[in-house]
Amino acid sequence: MKIGLFIPCYVDVVYPEVGIATYKLLKHLGMDVDYPQNQTCCGQPMANAGFEEQAIPLAEKFEEKFFGERSGIANHKDFDYVVSPSVSCTAFIRLNYPHLLKGKTECEAAKKTMDVVEFLHDVLKVKHPLGTFPHKVSLHNSCHGVRELGLSSPSEENIHKFNKIKNLLNLVEGIQILEPERSDECCGFGGMFSVEETAISEQMGIDKVQRHMKTGARIVTGPDCSCLMHMAGIAKKRGLNVEFKHVVEILAAGL
Numbered sequence: 001m002k003i004g005l006f007i008p009c010y011v012d013v014v015y016p017e018v019g020i021a022t023y024k025l026l027k028h029l030g031m032d033v034d035y036p037q038n039q040t041c042c043g044q045p046m047a048n049a050g051f052e053e054q055a056i057p058l059a060e061k062f063e064e065k066f067f068g069e070r071s072g073i074a075n076h077k078d079f080d081y082v083v084s085p086s087v088s089c090t091a092f093i094r095l096n097y098p099h100l101l102k103g104k105t106e107c108e109a110a111k112k113t114m115d116v117v118e119f120l121h122d123v124l125k126v127k128h129p130l131g132t133f134p135h136k137v138s139l140h141n142s143c144h145g146v147r148e149l150g151l152s153s154p155s156e157e158n159i160h161k162f163n164k165i166k167n168l169l170n171l172v173e174g175i176q177i178l179e180p181e182r183s184d185e186c187c188g189f190g191g192m193f194s195v196e197e198t199a200i201s202e203q204m205g206i207d208k209v210q211r212h213m214k215t216g217a218r219i220v221t222g223p224d225c226s227c228l229m230h231m232a233g234i235a236k237k238r239g240l241n242v243e244f245k246h247v248v249e250i251l252a253a254g255l
Helices: 009-014 016-028 044-048 052-067 087-100 108-112 116-123 143-147 164-169 198-214 225-237 247-251
Strands: 002-005 032-034 081-084 113-115 136-139 176-178 219-222 243-246
Touching (some): 016 116, 044 052, 052 108, 087 143, 108 113, 116 164, 219 225, 225 243
Parallel strands (some): 002 032, 136 219, 219 243
């Protein structure tokens, strides 16, 4: 299966180890992975800030980079999926690109872009053991993952409980998975929300970090670096003994 790897700008700049772990894991699972050069932002920050028109050129560039005739990638149109380690960027592409690119393209990106967790769980249906990580971890469910990509069941809906992230983590040897009280409550980041409503965002983050720490775990994991970054900043500012790792780093540990 041919995969185009999309590494969002903030992962590339701040958490490159997450991009490397994603590539490593996909290759371990037998995927033919290609990383298109000169990738840029998906446009989410601009659109979220109310500058939708500024997001359109970035959406067009994404479509061209992964699916366009002039991408310069051998067999680029044969990508079965574009896979990314970011639920918020993936959700933005899937849900907003059809609107941004309406009348311009068929928007292959929206049809074929997946978060790495849902790709492993829903497409590859990984069942065999993955890495080794002999630690207690507290599982964080990011809002975009829960309510837009369906990585886990929203507590406000009366439906059968499921968690695709937890299912994958259970394939890791030695891990002990814990969940905090109010497990799918927002950490308070919310992109522009953390800038426009700093005090509320910070307090939500403090509450979330404290709930994670009450599980007894000193490692928090989740599918989106933006949430982990927000909580890590709060923990560092307060000198708390807790570490934050993207779920793909744990899945790939020891491979």
